[in-house]
Amino acid sequence: MKDKKIYLVPIGKVRREILEDLKENLPLTFPYLFEIGEEIPIPENSWNIKRNQYLSTPFLDKLSKLELEYVFKILGVTEVDLYVPYLNYIFGQAKIRGREALISLARLSNTFYGLPEDLRLLKKRALKEAVHELGHTFGLEHCFNPKCVMFFSNSIKDTDDKEEKFCNRCLSIISRFFI
Numbered sequence: 001m002k003d004k005k006i007y008l009v010p011i012g013k014v015r016r017e018i019l020e021d022l023k024e025n026l027p028l029t030f031p032y033l034f035e036i037g038e039e040i041p042i043p044e045n046s047w048n049i050k051r052n053q054y055l056s057t058p059f060l061d062k063l064s065k066l067e068l069e070y071v072f073k074i075l076g077v078t079e080v081d082l083y084v085p086y087l088n089y090i091f092g093q094a095k096i097r098g099r100e101a102l103i104s105l106a107r108l109s110n111t112f113y114g115l116p117e118d119l120r121l122l123k124k125r126a127l128k129e130a131v132h133e134l135g136h137t138f139g140l141e142h143c144f145n146p147k148c149v150m151f152f153s154n155s156i157k158d159t160d161d162k163e164e165k166f167c168n169r170c171l172s173i174i175s176r177f178f179i
């Protein structure tokens, strides 16, 4: 596993300490080497002026074209607000068993809800959403256990209510893919 890397790739400007925190904590769940990649620009034409949001699919497309040394998975991290056409917003996106995953910090920040910034909370939420999206890339689907990290977050409350860990059922499934 030592030659399989999971890259954290900032898309647009992303606070370094959030990336560092993810790099430090994600290996507690995923037994791989994590590396912070170089920042890539926000994809052109992803901005929707009517919605004041960014369409997430061009972000994943961009990640899919990246060639990185020993790359196994890529988690894109952005601070802009993302959407897909049938949802008001998304905290992140990934393909089941794909290589790429993506999270947005926009709605994980207390400032989005008119509250003062809480970096500790932001890091905790980012970790949960990162584990969730990477979980999808290892083949996990959504879980019905509201405490499990694979529970689908409809709102920030769902994210706060769940833990950054897999339930026993999800853990037993994902462990088989840690090869």
Ligand SMILES: [Zn+2]
Pocket: 132, 136, 142, 152
């Ligand atoms: Zn999901």
Ligand SMILES: [Zn+2]
Pocket: 143, 144, 145, 148, 149, 150, 151, 166, 167, 168, 169, 170, 171
């Ligand atoms: Zn679960």
